[in-house]
Amino acid sequence: xxxxxxSPEEVRHVAELARVDLADDEVDQxxxxxxxxxxxxxxxxxxxxxxxxxxxxxxxRPDEVRDTLEREEALQNATKTEDGYFKGPNVS
Amino acid sequence: MSANIFITEETIDxxxxxxxxxxxxxxxxxxxxxxxxxxxxxxxxDDYVPPxxxxxxxxxxxxxxxxxxKTNMDEFGxxxxxxxxxxxxxxxxxxxGHVPGGSSGGSAAAVAAGEADxxxxxxxxxxxxxPAAFCGVVGIKPTYGLVSRYGLxxxxxxxEQIGPFATSVEDAAATLDVIAGPDDRDATTREPPADGESxxxxxxxxxxxxxxxxxxVPTELLEGADEGVVDTFxxxxxxxxxxxxxxxxxxxxxxxxxxxxxxxxxxxxxxxxLARFDGVxxxxxxxxxxxxxxxxxxxxxxxxxxxxxxxxxxxxxxxxAGYHDKYxxxxxDARAWVKQxxxxxxxxxxxxxxxxxxxPPFERGESLDDPLQMYLADANxxxxxLADLPAISVPAGETDGLPVGLQLVGPAFGxxxxxxxxxxLS
Numbered sequence: 001x002x003x004x005x006x007s008p009e010e011v012r013h014v015a016e017l018a019r020v021d022l023a024d025d026e027v028d029q030x031x032x033x034x035x036x037x038x039x040x041x042x043x044x045x046x047x048x049x050x051x052x053x054x055x056x057x058x059x060x061r062p063d064e065v066r067d068t069l070e071r072e073e074a075l076q077n078a079t080k081t082e083d084g085y086f087k088g089p090n091v092s
Numbered sequence: 093m094s095a096n097i098f099i100t101e102e103t104i105d106x107x108x109x110x111x112x113x114x115x116x117x118x119x120x121x122x123x124x125x126x127x128x129x130x131x132x133x134x135x136x137x138d139d140y141v142p143p144x145x146x147x148x149x150x151x152x153x154x155x156x157x158x159x160x161x162k163t164n165m166d167e168f169g170x171x172x173x174x175x176x177x178x179x180x181x182x183x184x185x186x187x188x189g190h191v192p193g194g195s196s197g198g199s200a201a202a203v204a205a206g207e208a209d210x211x212x213x214x215x216x217x218x219x220x221x222x223p224a225a226f227c228g229v230v231g232i233k234p235t236y237g238l239v240s241r242y243g244l245x246x247x248x249x250x251x252e253q254i255g256p257f258a259t260s261v262e263d264a265a266a267t268l269d270v271i272a273g274p275d276d277r278d279a280t281t282r283e284p285p286a287d288g289e290s291x292x293x294x295x296x297x298x299x300x301x302x303x304x305x306x307x308x309v310p311t312e313l314l315e316g317a318d319e320g321v322v323d324t325f326x327x328x329x330x331x332x333x334x335x336x337x338x339x340x341x342x343x344x345x346x347x348x349x350x351x352x353x354x355x356x357x358x359x360x361x362x363x364x365x366l367a368r369f370d371g372v373x374x375x376x377x378x379x380x381x382x383x384x385x386x387x388x389x390x391x392x393x394x395x396x397x398x399x400x401x402x403x404x405x406x407x408x409x410x411x412x413a414g415y416h417d418k419y420x421x422x423x424x425d426a427r428a429w430v431k432q433x434x435x436x437x438x439x440x441x442x443x444x445x446x447x448x449x450x451x452p453p454f455e456r457g458e459s460l461d462d463p464l465q466m467y468l469a470d471a472n473x474x475x476x477x478l479a480d481l482p483a484i485s486v487p488a489g490e491t492d493g494l495p496v497g498l499q500l501v502g503p504a505f506g507x508x509x510x511x512x513x514x515x516x517l518s
Contacts, residue, residue: 011405018363018408019370019385020401021393030405036464037406041352044422052428059279073143077374088372089380089387 006034095183097201098161100129104149110156112270117152118202118211121162122169123254124243125149132245133165133177133195136375136395146243147278148212148254148271155270160208163198167397168366169216169247171195172466173459174223176399181456186228187494190453193226195219196257200227203257210267214244216252217354218448218473221485224257225448225497228487230264230514231257235504236480237282239268240275246365248358251477261486261515262298268507269293284505297508298515303336305513308441310344313472317450320491325447328488328498328517332445335516342437342444346429347475353426354474355467356410356419362400363407369395402463427478434479438503443513446472448485448497472499482507486514 008027011034015022022030071084080087099121106112119125122132124142126149131137145153152159166176174197175181184192185205192201196213200223203211213220215233224231232255239254246252256267272294274281284290289297307329314322329339371377371391378391396404410419437444450471459466476483481501488498498517502510 010409014405014409014412016389017412018404019367019388019392020396020404021386021389022401023393026398026401030402033402033463034406034409037355037467038409040464041356041410041419044349044352044356044419044426047349047353047422047426047429050425050428050432052424061276069143074373076143077140078372079377080372080380086372089378089382089384091384 101161104159106153106156113156116208117157118208122245133167135178147240147275166195169195193223197223211257216248224485226453228495235482240278242277248361265294265511297511300516302516305337306442307339308342308444313446324489324496344433346433349426350475353423356423359403359407430478444501448499452494484510484514
């Protein structure tokens with residue numbers, strides 16, 4: 001699939017969208033593997049358009065207050081917390 | 093080396109009495125256990141301790157079961173060999189030197205090695221049936237919606253179900269009796285439609301009575317399979333025939349596209365589900381240097397292994413602007429086609445039969461370098477997840493000393509027929 005092989009730049013772009021930092025050797029390896037895998041996914045072109053009857057029903061419940069996790073339990077796996085809140089990195 | 097079946101060995105006692113009193117259970121490490129480490133086989137979660145139990149774990153405890161540990165698995169369920177675990181590979185107790193299959197390899201190995209009476213795994217594209225086949229035990233992938241996914245760490249949530257492993261069909265069915273049924277914490281669970289048997293247990297269906305059973309054999313699922321696997325498969329069908337079943341060949345043209353449709357959908361869902369691992373609420377933190385995006389990207393670089401990164405990136409690609417219609421939409425068309433195909437052939441047959449895996453267990457290390465070849469090994473299991481149907485893998489025999497599994501597929505909520513037919517082989 002030489003005509004639309006995946007370039008290292010494309011891999012870096014997708015990795016940025018997905019918030020996954022990659023080492024240079026990972027970028028090269030993924031570019032090679034993605035070319036094969038996407039080439040294989042191309043065969044989906046042969047699939048006809050199919051009528052999709054969604055056999056789905058909405059599931060509702062009364063909007064009532066229920067027991068939830070204690071705040072301490074919800075925070076117990078966080079690396080950083082402050083005043084009972086999760087603490088995240090700077091936004092910008 | 094040690095068998096490396098468990099990531100965490102710790103005993104959780106259930107109540108004193110119940111249908112699973114005196115039964116030991118191994119639980120896959122992507123199923124939440126309150127107060128007990130739950131890693132998903134990932135460095136990302138190597139110190140994550142859930143503050144609550146998954147519904148299936150609550151139900152096991154209420155049934156009197158004793159949980160003996162959390163089992164090794166491919167990282168986040170992404171693999172067919174249990175070799176992508178951040179905690180090392182697991183030995184196959186039934187075929188030393190070979191992989192136990194995946195992604196629930198530790199659970200299947202625990203049962204095969206006698207470390208637990210039964211086990212729970214999860215099956216997104218074959219992750220219960222593949223290791224059941226490779227380890228020579230029984231595994232059930234329930235109908236989508238039969239078993240609650242509350243507390244299962246999500247990978248491909250439109251595809252996956254939790255299900256049991258055991259050495260006998262009856263024990264697997266008895267475990268399914270405990271974990272099945274609607275849960276108001278998982279809105280995708282449903283009460284099975286009422287039929288003449290709804291009041292009886294799954295375990296009661298393990299009668300081995302296949303007299304008059306009509307078996308459809310999809311020819312597409314035999315093409316390209318290993319010769320020894322195919323011979324063993326036909327021996328098992330002959331066995332069922334001698335007990336009063338009949339078989340005929342059927343065709344499922346859509347399954348030719350099932351693997352690519354499955355991987356596009358599973359990777360797309362994975363890219364979204366795994367976005368939660370940013371190191372803030374739980375998991376590997378990115379060190380808090382730099383801004384929000386840089387910190388998250390660092391956490392995910394350090395916390396995730398190769399296969400997880402590969403699937404997140406490919407899923408992100410398939411959903412990105414300009415590619416969504418080409419990949420994701422076509423994959424949903426293929427999924428609908430697969431469903432229609434199965435519904436059609438199941439009108440002419442009670443169950444469908446195929447080899448569970450087209451190949452015997454891989455040697456360890458054999459398949460890691462070529463992800464596409466590993467994906468193709470899932471050809472017989474992924475169509476069932478796309479169609480939301482139930483399936484069972486039962487031991488069919490051996491080829492060159494390696495276990496071979498027979499897969500039986502039934503209509504939605506047709507677990508009892510699969511249990512009845514599967515129990516005829518043991």
